Amino acid sequence: MRLDLDRIRAARRVIDPVYLDSPLYRCEPLERALGCRIGVKLETANPVRSFKGRGTELVVHGLAERGERAAVCASAGNLGQALALSGRPRGIDVTVVASRSAPAAKLDRIQAFGARLELVDGDFELARSHAAELAKQRGVRLVEDSLDVETCEGAATIGLELAESGPFDAVLIALGGGALATGVGHVLKSLAPGTEVIAIQPERAPAMARSWRERRVVTTDSADTIADGVAGRFPIPEVLDDLLQVVDDAVLVRETSIIAGMRLFLEQAGLVVEPSAALGLAAILEDRDRFAGRHVATIVCGSNVDLAAYRGWLSA
Amino acid sequence: MRLDLDRIRAARRVIDPVYLDSPLYRCEPLERALGCRIGVKLETANPVRSFKGRGTELVVHGLAERGERAAVCASAGNLGQALALSGRPRGIDVTVVASRSAPAAKLDRIQAFGARLELVDGDFELARSHAAELAKQRGVRLVEDSLDVETCEGAATIGLELAESGPFDAVLIALGGGALATGVGHVLKSLAPGTEVIAIQPERAPAMARSWRERRVVTTDSADTIADGVAGRFPIPEVLDDLLQVVDDAVLVRETSIIAGMRLFLEQAGLVVEPSAALGLAAILEDRDRFAGRHVATIVCGSNVDLAAYRGWLSA
Known part of the structure; x- marks a missing residue:
């Protein structure tokens, strides 16, 4: 456990x-x-x-403590909003990868909270694999919901x-x-x-x-x-x-x-x-x-x- | 003040x-x-x-302290629900007088919370005067929103x-x-x-x-x-x-x-x-x-x- x-x-x-x-x-x-x-x-x-803000507050607190300035996550829409909003006051550069078929309301708000949004033509699992690649390319923290x-x-x-x-x-x-x-x-x-x-x-x-x-x-x-x-x-x-x-x-x-x-x-x-x-x-x-x-x-x-x-x- | x-x-x-x-x-x-x-x-x-529960909790606390067992109020719908629910666990017999034109959702819930409902054919001010009469007839406390x-x-x-x-x-x-x-x-x-x-x-x-x-x-x-x-x-x-x-x-x-x-x-x-x-x-x-x-x-x-x-x- x-x-x-x-x-x-x-x-x-x-x-x-x-x-x-x-x-x-x-x-x-x-x-x-x-x-x-x-x-x-x-x-x-x-x-x-x-409820996702409870977790992203912890994630971003950890990033800030280690001096990290960027993070990538895949999101069905709610994690991305929460990570964007938790990251904003601490100057964390957040990129959210999501499915193009995610609810527009969620996608709009991810951007409105200041995150960069990358859309994939596929489902949440494709967004997950794309987010992992992106984090690796950029050498930044991949935030993985439920695993982290x-x-x-x-x-x-x-x-x-x-x-x-x-x-x-x-x-x-x-x-x-x-x-x-x-x-x-x-x-x-x-x-x-x-x-x-x-x-x-x-x-x-x-x-x-x-x-x-x-x-x-x-x-x-x-x-x-x-x-x-x-x-x-x-x-x-x-x-x-x-x-x-x-x-x-x-x-x-x-x-x-x-x-x-x-x-x-x-x-x-x-x-x-x-x-x-x-x-x-x-x-x-x-x-x-x-x-x-x-x-x-x-x-x-x-x-x-x-x-x-x-x-x-x-x-x- | x-x-x-x-x-x-x-x-x-x-x-x-x-x-x-x-x-x-x-x-x-x-x-x-x-x-x-x-x-x-x-x-x-x-x-x-x-927000009405905040006030009715105080009203009913006072009634219970004085050993009063009944109350009447006029309500546009929200006070009545709140008074009914605050009064129920303390065994206060609540009667709510409301206009027949009040929202049905409010009237239904007043009764569901255990209050007696009396309807008047008129507006809130008629309900107020009818509630005052009723309280006087019965010799029970009239709860008057904003005045109390x-x-x-x-x-x-x-x-x-x-x-x-x-x-x-x-x-x-x-x-x-x-x-x-x-x-x-x-x-x-x-x-x-x-x-x-x-x-x-x-x-x-x-x-x-x-x-x-x-x-x-x-x-x-x-x-x-x-x-x-x-x-x-x-x-x-x-x-x-x-x-x-x-x-x-x-x-x-x-x-x-x-x-x-x-x-x-x-x-x-x-x-x-x-x-x-x-x-x-x-x-x-x-x-x-x-x-x-x-x-x-x-x-x-x-x-x-x-x-x-x-x-x-x-x-x-």
Whole structure:
């Protein structure tokens, strides 16, 4: 296990407080719709509208300490925004490599926060390999989401906040590269071992969940989901190793359930969320009996959506 | 001045922490759209989706201390939800009187939180007089928003949080009955006297703003605005007295500007807000020069909207 509780606690002193102590509150209209008690952990009320700032603050702090002045990352859109914004006040020259098919809202904001944007004609995995080449060519730091332990430690600070506010019977966590699930899972297993840690991935981008189930890296040929933030195909072995230690279940959900979850957030909670943030509600919708009457927390990990696409999903 | 800084500080110890320390963050896409630096003070990420819980926690604490078991209030919708939810765990029997034309989403949730709902065929002022009668008949406490100092003190705790995070050049506050503007204004005038305190009301429900300008109570025959949360016609003299001491300007805005503000919150910040919460952005939109380059905070005071009405406004 690469994660350490003392380091995660220390991370709170480095991260800009604007990302910490995010709201956590009951939403009774959602509860009535879903048949269980729901705590909403809202990671969207900050300058980058996702939880990624917690990790990039740590990454950039480390870069600055070592006197490094540049970094490259691949991003589905949220990491890039957060790295750009964390890097800006410290004069870090950030380049973000992303898929041309990433949401325009995310790509626009990466540039608006001052990063250079490089687009690839392919999916997130192509962006990852291109970012690695670019970093090597330039001799600068490659920031790798979920592999770089700071990205997991940043996400893990959400776990500290959940552990303080619980106890919860179950915590529902979007599963992509694995930083959020391993980070939060590690803290909960340490501080609230009675809480079931459930990671959720779209069935159309199931690589990490399948890897968890088979206890070995399973790759997929495609990752075709509206939940762009979790659409990887090549799980990272080190992250899978950690995930196997801290996650109790890895669940796959249908696209229609993700959309139903987004609709519930809007209609019952007044929240616009991106698809990845609705994975938890999707899991409840697909297995109501499992959660009936239990006290569940779900992490609303991001709200960066293209509104036109969002309206299309919800009106379909 | 009925407000006292020590009492407001003490209020923080009584209010459920779920309402305190709400997010305050820069939103750069909004800044680019508006030409000034914007701090979003988000009062919607809590169980009642408005700032009213801060005040009702104090009200109900006082009721419980005196052994009172029932309360009646008139509400445009948000106070009623908050009073119902604050009263429930303490066994307070809450009756809310509201206009039949209040948003259905607000009325439904008042009942869902366990309050009795009485509807009147008329506007908020009729609900107020009916609530007063009802309380007298029953011999129970009438909770009067803005007149009862706890409602102002609760709102004022937002001012403490803004004063800690500033300095701001200006703070934009929705003006209805006046609890929010007098409470936040009092704290800012005490702790951040350089901050301009601006209260904003719809020009179609201008009673309190006109009263402020004329330094005497001015009533209106109608209050016909989509901003249902601030649509009073009969300002309370004691509240006006306080408002005159702590507000630097009272601005009136058009309905079209309120809608434009709501649209900006959705498109640039990913936030669904109710019309009252967009009054601050409406004020900037109507007078960009006044705010150009300044550091402004705006309080997003609620997100309880009927989605059908919301969609209608934004598509018009």
